[in-house]
Amino acid sequence: MSNEDIRALPVYLGKRHFRLDDFFDVDGAASDQIRIAGDARKVKWIGRDMTMGRITIEGNAGMHLGAYMKGGVIEVTGNASDWVGAEMSGGLIRVHGNAGGQIGAAYRGDLAGMRDGTILIGGTAGLEVGMRMKRGTIVVAGGARDFAGLEMRGGTLVLGGAELRTGAWMMRGTIIALRSIEILPTFSYASRYNPTFLNVYARHLKTLGVDLPHLAADGSYHRYTGDVAIPGRGELLVWEAQTS
Amino acid sequence: MEINGVQIVDTFAEAFGMRASRVVITAASARWAEIAGLSMTGFATSVIGCKLEAGIESVLSPEETPDLRPGVSVLVFGFDADGVGKRLIERIGQTILTCPTTACFDGLPAAPERVVVGGTIRHFGDKFQSSKLLDGRRYWRIPVMEGEFLIEETFGVQKAIGGGNILILAGNEIAALEAAESAVTAMREVAGVILPFPGGIVRSGSKVGARNYKNMTASTNDAYCPTLKGRLGSESALPENVHSVLEIVADGLDRESLENALSRGIRAACRPGVVAITAGNYGGKLGKHHFHLRELV
Numbered sequence: 001m002s003n004e005d006i007r008a009l010p011v012y013l014g015k016r017h018f019r020l021d022d023f024f025d026v027d028g029a030a031s032d033q034i035r036i037a038g039d040a041r042k043v044k045w046i047g048r049d050m051t052m053g054r055i056t057i058e059g060n061a062g063m064h065l066g067a068y069m070k071g072g073v074i075e076v077t078g079n080a081s082d083w084v085g086a087e088m089s090g091g092l093i094r095v096h097g098n099a100g101g102q103i104g105a106a107y108r109g110d111l112a113g114m115r116d117g118t119i120l121i122g123g124t125a126g127l128e129v130g131m132r133m134k135r136g137t138i139v140v141a142g143g144a145r146d147f148a149g150l151e152m153r154g155g156t157l158v159l160g161g162a163e164l165r166t167g168a169w170m171m172r173g174t175i176i177a178l179r180s181i182e183i184l185p186t187f188s189y190a191s192r193y194n195p196t197f198l199n200v201y202a203r204h205l206k207t208l209g210v211d212l213p214h215l216a217a218d219g220s221y222h223r224y225t226g227d228v229a230i231p232g233r234g235e236l237l238v239w240e241a242q243t244s
Numbered sequence: 245m246e247i248n249g250v251q252i253v254d255t256f257a258e259a260f261g262m263r264a265s266r267v268v269i270t271a272a273s274a275r276w277a278e279i280a281g282l283s284m285t286g287f288a289t290s291v292i293g294c295k296l297e298a299g300i301e302s303v304l305s306p307e308e309t310p311d312l313r314p315g316v317s318v319l320v321f322g323f324d325a326d327g328v329g330k331r332l333i334e335r336i337g338q339t340i341l342t343c344p345t346t347a348c349f350d351g352l353p354a355a356p357e358r359v360v361v362g363g364t365i366r367h368f369g370d371k372f373q374s375s376k377l378l379d380g381r382r383y384w385r386i387p388v389m390e391g392e393f394l395i396e397e398t399f400g401v402q403k404a405i406g407g408g409n410i411l412i413l414a415g416n417e418i419a420a421l422e423a424a425e426s427a428v429t430a431m432r433e434v435a436g437v438i439l440p441f442p443g444g445i446v447r448s449g450s451k452v453g454a455r456n457y458k459n460m461t462a463s464t465n466d467a468y469c470p471t472l473k474g475r476l477g478s479e480s481a482l483p484e485n486v487h488s489v490l491e492i493v494a495d496g497l498d499r500e501s502l503e504n505a506l507s508r509g510i511r512a513a514c515r516p517g518v519v520a521i522t523a524g525n526y527g528g529k530l531g532k533h534h535f536h537l538r539e540l541v
Contacts, residue, residue: 174376196313204378
């Protein structure tokens, strides 16, 4: 597309139609890379259905960032709002700051959330992170609020910490808590070990700049299975560092 | 042609098209990875008698393995992809799954031809198994008494070459063995190649069929048996001053690596006490891959 064509792209403000250049200046050569500079915290659906290329947002991003995304990379230097990577099926979203709720989640009424891909949140996240996610990996380096992994169907959710009801009604999948969390009474304690598959994840995440503890010398994981209220076959792995 | 006074016979090694897989085995320590690798590659010298040829290709550092633990790379060779897949299921199921702390990964992830291995072995988990899909690769986690066994769902299979060989003709047994050991050391440095026989060396080279037993698929290579020189019914191929012969058989993932290994092996085997280096072939009628010794050196 030429820059003129891009400037003419439709943008909605509520129900009203506008041109993209009513809000943005457009420059640069044709490329599969887009850089958005400025405060985009009210701009929704950035990277929706994206299949390839790269979008860099220098600042904050609005709701539904990378929703339904299938490939490519989205990077946000600031914060992002709710529904980051909702129902995405591929690609990488990296938010350096905090994010809202429903990251990688299923939209209301839909059965499955994120189907594949990776979401990395450098800060904290809101409610219902990974709700009904089926596959893929979400890492929230800081803490997540209530109901992380709600009705989870699969995939891997790594949390720096979490508030209440983590893994509620989860059927499958793995929630890894890097700090002690409150465990629902409908989860059963199984054992303490160092799962080999986490070594594979640690190697993969290391390439993305995320350190996942996995060495037996550093500690081990407590495994809980549940949510037996469903009954589900998910697992909670809670890291406990080795104290010398 | 001579190297260090050792004659390089103007002949060729005849090798065969095969299919191969690479299995990366990891464990909590290099020792357990090696134990697992040796167990898996035991009784895998000849595809005719063992249904598979296998060997440890290399020792891997934690940085080289998918799960950041010490490991070994194993190459397995069979007649076809289906056979390789079946043998992998048998061998991994009996020797890796059972071995403490191990995990098992596909070493040919780019190979388009795939065989289901972990996807079958997972049934050992009796529906308590679970899987993880990461970067397009599916891993099965099978609960075991020790903890958990991790194995990749599919393994790549690629075209390969089996049966590359050299024969070391020496003046006595010790000279033959020392030369063969030297060749094995040099050949094992080549990636993509294994020497499937014990210590990499074969003392009982064979010919196709037998002169006197109808049902034998292979029998002793009497032409290269020093003790049969001059014996009626056997036509010796050995010069008078040869009193011991050892063979090295090599399988490779591609022609280039096999050529490299054979070349290194020939040069390393040209030591005092060795009379000649030759190779086994069937007149070029059975195998489509011919390695002419003089072109290799």
